[in-house]
Amino acid sequence: MKYLLRYQLINYLRTYKYVPPFSIFILIMVVNYTFVPNPILNSYSFTSIMLFFLMGWFTITLFHAEDEGQKIITILHSKGQSAYYGSLFIVCIAIGFCLSMVSVIYPILIGAFGEQPRVLHIIMGFLSHFSLAVLAIALSAIFTRELVKNRQNTWWGVLSILIIAVAIVTLKSVILPVKGLIWLFPPLHLALEMMSSDDSLKNIPYVFYWQFAWIVIYSMLLIGLYFFILHHKRKL
Template sequence: MKALISYYFLDYMRSFRFVPPLTIYLVTLIANYTYKSNHILSSTAVTAIYLFLLMTWFTLSFFHSEDPNQQNLTILHAKSRAKIFLSKYITMGLCVIVLSACSIIYPVVFGMFEENLSVPKLIIGFLNHFFLGILSVSMAALFTRNIVNNTGIGWLGACFALVISIASAGFSNTLPHMLRFIVWILPPIPSLMSLMERNDVPYIASTVGLVYLWIVGYTVVLVLIFFWMQQKGYRDLS
């Protein structure tokens, strides 16, 4: 597994497909802290949304960095499709950890927060990035060519899923009462963002764990769906 993770990471680095999303993320991160009157929770919540959006780009470009023929050879050598895709998920998870850490370290090192540094708030800020990042990876994987044959449709589908996930709180009140349950099957991103608007750390700490568990459960379900769908597609082609 370690060898596969190293292989995929180096292959992705050599492809340079990471450059556009990484550049955009760094620019938005720096732009977000252009003015120093920033609160820790609200500011890191904004950059967490940036990471959520751009991890979709990272994931699609990463899963597509290896052409189908090469991927089949890799599967043949690894002797397990599950191991191949699990390695890809882990690689993207490590990227999420690195980007999440950078998102917190940058404003701390350059003194971009107007309030005194608070370890609990910084931890919550890191976790916001991490959980939204892995959620984005699990969503984007369902739109890769392993599931969706048409790459263009895959990108459009991923973008639509991102928009719906973020805007779900806005249109929930416009739906008929009997259809409002739809909002509950969407990622709890609006709930997390609204929670970050409060500055009551004890309340947030006692509540945010439930939102994180919701995100983790949502992510696990999406990953299981991915493995089931790609395996089903593989059997159908065999």
């Protein structure tokens, strides 16, 4: 698996398909923190949403880094489809982890906040970025070429599902009366609600950890669904 992961990363870097989303990420970080001081949690909330959309871009370009012929050869050299696609998810998550760290540390290094962030701000900032990055990866993977044949539908599908996930935040009051329905939708709203807390927060409420955990669990369930559909299609 180590060599497969290395190959996937090097191959992706050689395609330069990461340049547009990474350039936009850098631009957002620089522009967002040009004027100081900034509120801590609100700023992290904004960059979390931006990372959420950009990780959809990274995911699609990484999953489509190889052409169909080269992909088949790589699958044959790896230990089957599960290892191949598992390595793609791991690389995506690693990218999300690194960008989450940059998103949290960069404004601290340049002194962009009105007060010195405390440990709880850093923890919440990282959990918000990373959990939404993983959620974006899971949602976007469902629309990659392995499950959606039309490339145009891939991009429209990813963009639509990410926008719907954000729109649910404003529609939550409408969805809540229908018992259990809110649990079926991407839990992006949980991260935004937690990050709307005041910067003067003294401790991270215990329930916040469970809410961040649910975002990750929901994402893992979607990834599991991806592999289930993939194996089912292979048997047909």
